[in-house]
Amino acid sequence: MNADDDMVDRLRRIALEVDGPPGLMRESALAALSLRCLDGELVRLVSDSAVDAGMQVRGADEPVRLLSFETAEVSIELQVREVDGRMAVRGLVAGVVGEVRAETPQGSRTVPVDADGWFHVDDLPPEVFRLHARALDGTAVTTSWVTG
Amino acid sequence: MLAKEKPCSLSHESHPVIPSGWLGAPVRLWWAGGMSEDNARLLAAAATGDQSAWTVLVDRHLGLLWSIARGYRLNTADASDAVQNTWLRLVEHLDRINEPERLASWLATTARRECLHVLRRGTREKPGAAAELLEHLPDSAPSLDTGLLLDERDAALWRALVMLSERCQRLLRVLMASPPPSYAEVATALDMPIGSIGPSRQRCLDRLRQVTGTDEVLSRGTSIGEEEW
Numbered sequence: 001m002n003a004d005d006d007m008v009d010r011l012r013r014i015a016l017e018v019d020g021p022p023g024l025m026r027e028s029a030l031a032a033l034s035l036r037c038l039d040g041e042l043v044r045l046v047s048d049s050a051v052d053a054g055m056q057v058r059g060a061d062e063p064v065r066l067l068s069f070e071t072a073e074v075s076i077e078l079q080v081r082e083v084d085g086r087m088a089v090r091g092l093v094a095g096v097v098g099e100v101r102a103e104t105p106q107g108s109r110t111v112p113v114d115a116d117g118w119f120h121v122d123d124l125p126p127e128v129f130r131l132h133a134r135a136l137d138g139t140a141v142t143t144s145w146v147t148g
Numbered sequence: 149m150l151a152k153e154k155p156c157s158l159s160h161e162s163h164p165v166i167p168s169g170w171l172g173a174p175v176r177l178w179w180a181g182g183m184s185e186d187n188a189r190l191l192a193a194a195a196t197g198d199q200s201a202w203t204v205l206v207d208r209h210l211g212l213l214w215s216i217a218r219g220y221r222l223n224t225a226d227a228s229d230a231v232q233n234t235w236l237r238l239v240e241h242l243d244r245i246n247e248p249e250r251l252a253s254w255l256a257t258t259a260r261r262e263c264l265h266v267l268r269r270g271t272r273e274k275p276g277a278a279a280e281l282l283e284h285l286p287d288s289a290p291s292l293d294t295g296l297l298l299d300e301r302d303a304a305l306w307r308a309l310v311m312l313s314e315r316c317q318r319l320l321r322v323l324m325a326s327p328p329p330s331y332a333e334v335a336t337a338l339d340m341p342i343g344s345i346g347p348s349r350q351r352c353l354d355r356l357r358q359v360t361g362t363d364e365v366l367s368r369g370t371s372i373g374e375e376e377w
Contacts, residue, residue, distance in 0.1 A: 026207075030202065033199060127233075145233065147266075
């Protein structure tokens with residue numbers, strides 16, 4: 001144990017006292033396991049304009065984030081906008097029947113898909129969401145989490 | 149309103165790849181004795197819904213993730229978001245962690261990405277700001293609430309941290325994680341070569357000693373060494 005180690009240990013002790021992990025954060029972390037479920041197939045994120053370009057794509061008036069998810073049978077294209085601090089999602093699906101369910105850690109909401117494959121979900125919490133749908137063969141599919 | 153119902157799914161996406169051949173230097177005692185096997189067992193158990201196994205994994209790594217988020221100078225709300233998103237990614241990947249012995253590094257990489265994502269979100273209103281993201285982080289973060297500290301020297305040391313360069317603050321804050329992270333984990337958390345962690349740590353601590361040893365600098369409250377370690 002040298003002087004540098006001593007100093008880091010001292011800083012660690014101080015950090016725990018004045019800047020330790022909030023208890024609420026631990027509670028949320030413990031609850032995260034309940035969001036796992038074992039049925040369904042993933043829909044892989046293949047592109048994200050926020051990552052690809054490092055910035056949002058500029059739409060007519062406001063930034064729009066574009067995301068694409070794919071499996072062999074299903075594709076989901078999303079346009080995500082921020083509206084008044086919430087997320088508004090417009091999506092186009094292919095290979096999906098019925099409805100799309102938007103899930104957040106707080107709950108979920110189901111929206112219809114029109115004949116052309118479009119759907120939209122407004123007023124999602126800004127933090128994180130994912131989408132759940134059913135492929136033509138009945139397989140459940142889910143996107144990975146999209147963070148706001 | 150969102151209806152309460154049980155969400156159900158699994159998913160994956162490109163996940164952090166931990167370079168093979170990394171050593172968790174310096175070797176630390178608590179990693180000895182089958183931690184990797186233990187991680188593998190805990191991950192497998194958590195994947196079947198075992199809450200107690202998940203609790204162990206959370207408690208084992210929460211301090212590291214929190215320190216990473218604070219190292220990126222996220223405020224409490226943003227840091228909590230970044231850390232929670234990291235847990236959600238792990239829940240998605242519970243049965244896809246190829247190297248359980250490097251779980252902490254996987255989490256560190258994921259946390260770094262989530263932190264950068266949160267920071268990017270904060271710069272949305274300012275196109276072009278992203279490139280300078282890391283050098284001009286928000287000032288809000290490291291808690292300066294030293295009222296809890298009984299020892300005035302500790303309080304002075306903590307306050308002196310903000311006078312270091314951004315990179316030093318980030319490095320030291322991650323090194324302060326409890327339990328202490330390995331250099332491999334720190335390297336992945338900060339996207340730095342593992343070989344640079346030790347020398348950088350030494351330079352940053354030397355700088356901290358300089359700052360705390362100079363009352364004039366302390367009282368002036370200016371940042372020094374902005375361009376260097």
